[in-house]
Each structure stands twice: as structure tokens, then as C-alpha cells.
Amino acid sequence: MSTKKPQPPTLVGIVRSKDFSFGDSPEDALQLDCGRSLRSVNIRYETYGTLNADKSNAILVEHAWTGDAHLAGFHSENDRKPGWWDAQVGPGRPFDTDKYFIICSNILGGCSGSTGPSSINPDTGEPYRMSFPVITIADMVRAQKRLIDHLGIKKLLAVVGGSMGGMLACQWPILYP
Numbered sequence: 001m002s003t004k005k006p007q008p009p010t011l012v013g014i015v016r017s018k019d020f021s022f023g024d025s026p027e028d029a030l031q032l033d034c035g036r037s038l039r040s041v042n043i044r045y046e047t048y049g050t051l052n053a054d055k056s057n058a059i060l061v062e063h064a065w066t067g068d069a070h071l072a073g074f075h076s077e078n079d080r081k082p083g084w085w086d087a088q089v090g091p092g093r094p095f096d097t098d099k100y101f102i103i104c105s106n107i108l109g110g111c112s113g114s115t116g117p118s119s120i121n122p123d124t125g126e127p128y129r130m131s132f133p134v135i136t137i138a139d140m141v142r143a144q145k146r147l148i149d150h151l152g153i154k155k156l157l158a159v160v161g162g163s164m165g166g167m168l169a170c171q172w173p174i175l176y177p
């Protein structure tokens with residue numbers, strides 16, 4: 001006889017992914033550690049909770065290598081799979097959306113909506129494929145910083161993540177103490 005309790009349903013409901021784009025001009029391009037730059041960069045992200053008036057309650061959650069920005073909730077009423085950390089996000093949960101504004105973005109170079117090898121290279125009109133530049137953890141954080149600036153957040157309350165997300169979380173205070 002199993003004593004395992006059923007998981008409570010998602011507490012955040014339906015969420016919509018958003019896109020933030022930058023770098024349309026050469027001056028605004030993302031400078032990479034490899035010496036190249038990226039133009040027309042897109043960052044796909046999701047948010048949960050409400051950003052307070054002084055924008056001091058923002059927490060950035062970094063996903064693992066094979067993760068994505070879909071942290072919690074469902075994308076539609078027909079969606080059967082909640083976000084990958086759904087049990088941790090929502091009112092009364094560790095990442096309490098009644099207190100905190102939670103942000104999760106897809107990484108630069110990934111395949112879930114942010115600019116990566118399958119994206120169109122604005123210089124050629126073709127997908128980057130193997131010509132996509134080598135990127136570093138620091139490059140990924142610099143791209144996320146553009147998103148955080150776009151949201152008007154001057155300082156994050158916390159940055160958390162596991163696996164590759166942990167490497168990103170450790171890079172944040174190095175680049176942006």
C-alpha cells in the first residue's frame with residue numbers, strides 16, 4: 001500500500017512566455033568572450049508573482065543545461081505537464097509568489113526560444129547552425145543582465161540554480177557585485 005500523497009495542483013495557473021529582444025544595431029550587440037558579437041538577440045522568459053514598487057523582490061532562477069524558462073504552471077488549459085519546478089513556486093511555497101517576483105529565462109545558446117544555433121543569423125538570413133559563436137557562462141549572464149535591466153530591476157534579491165544554473169548563479173556576483 002502506497003503512502004505517497006498526490007502532488008497538489010499547480011498554484012500559479014496559466015503562464016505565458018515572453019520575449020525580450022536587443023542588439024538590433026551594432027552598438028547594442030552583445031559582446032562575447034570569444035571576441036565576436038551577437039546582433040538581434042532574443043531572450044525568452046517567464047515571470048511569476050508581482051514586482052513590488054521599489055523592485056527589490058526579484059529572484060532569478062537559473063535552469064539546468066537541459067531545462068528551459070517554464071519554471072511553473074501550465075502554458076494552456078490542455079497542458080498536462082507543469083513547469084519543471086512547479087512544486088517550489090507559488091503562494092506559500094519556497095519561492096512564494098505572494099512575496100517575490102520570480103524570473104526564469106532560457107539561456108543564450110539554448111534551443112527553447114532564446115537565440116542559439118537554430119536562430120536566424122541577421123547577417124546571412126540563414127540559421128547559424130555550426131557558425132554560432134562559442135559562448136561562455138559569462139556571456140549567458142551578460143545576456144540575462146540585459147533582460148533584468150529591461151525589467152527595470154537594479155539589484156536582484158537572489159540568483160539560484162542547480163547544475164549549469166548553479167554556475168550561472170555563481171557568475172552573477174562576479175560580473176555584477
